[in-house]
Amino acid sequence: MPPALKALFAQLAGCIVAATLVRSAPLGAGIWPLVAVQAISAAATGTVLRSARWWLPIHLGFVPLLVLAGRLDADPGWYLAAFGLLLAVYWTSFRTQVPLYPTNRATVAAVADLLPPGRRSRLLDLGSGTGSLLCPLARLRPDCRFRGIEAAPGPWLLSRLRARDQLNLRFERGDFFARSWSDFDVVYAFLSPVPMAKVWAKAREELRTGLLISNSFPVPGEAPERIVQVPDARATVLYIYRFGSTALQTE
Incomplete structure (x- = not known):
């Protein structure tokens, strides 16, 4: 399975686990217990799928950072600019699995x-x-x-x-x-x-x-x-x- 597909599957699995627990067991007040369950489940799924180790912090931080970003009330143009910058630098690294390595x-x-x-x-x-x-x-x-x-x-x-x-x-x-x-x-x-x-x-x-x-x-x-x-x-x-x-x- 390609790494990008593994990452997508892990995040979806984390969402499914979190949604299931919401219906079957109390997770406490607020959104953060739900976010924590999703993040941990996504990281665990990525581990089972044998994703590279550096995917673990990405899975743990992806949804929590989305929630925090949603609460910043920042202009959407900043997010578009950040996406454009990352795209220009890394382009198809998710497919080729070749990051930007400068030579010293x-x-x-x-x-x-x-x-x-x-x-x-x-x-x-x-x-x-x-x-x-x-x-x-x-x-x-x-x-x-x-x-x-x-x-x-x-x-x-x-x-x-x-x-x-x-x-x-x-x-x-x-x-x-x-x-x-x-x-x-x-x-x-x-x-x-x-x-x-x-x-x-x-x-x-x-x-x-x-x-x-x-x-x-x-x-x-x-x-x-x-x-x-x-x-x-x-x-x-x-x-x-x-x-x-x-x-x-x-x-």
Whole structure:
């Protein structure tokens, strides 16, 4: 069952449990006992459905926050604006299960060290977000060519603005699985565990020679040729996979 459908089912189950208890047993005065039953039931249903752990606080807080929001007497335009902002930033994350992960400076330096010196590498960033990897990387390696593909309109627009003066960098909006990767010799992915098997299959098909660099999430069932430990606060790990005879930088 898709995660979004699990979430919907859990919330509906919580409402059904709460409505049933209202008819069969006293829950106390006011709306909050009813809200508490709904929230706990929704979280319990999500747990039974094996939803990811981070869904638990969402289920516990969803209806209580709705009730509180209804009592704020705020202009509906604020809610519409908040929805529009979240939609612009996260877009189809509920379907792809790939949130917005910015790449930090230490990781940018580590990726730069993996690009062969004196060679005009062509790097593709899958889900390039706000350009946190490619904008500084394009300045570090002006001899190389970089392209990012991002689906969410908000991060894509911000990345375009950041890169407006960088001639060796281009950002596109769209689905990176729908684009060919055959023009690149390095593919970088900072996604989630969910799409990595599909990323591997496409890379094997389209990268005759090249590198697949995955930030934090290894390809299931495949041993990387090299693992790079990034000296940053979150202990970032880069998993390096090689296709063909492309040379890797050595420490």
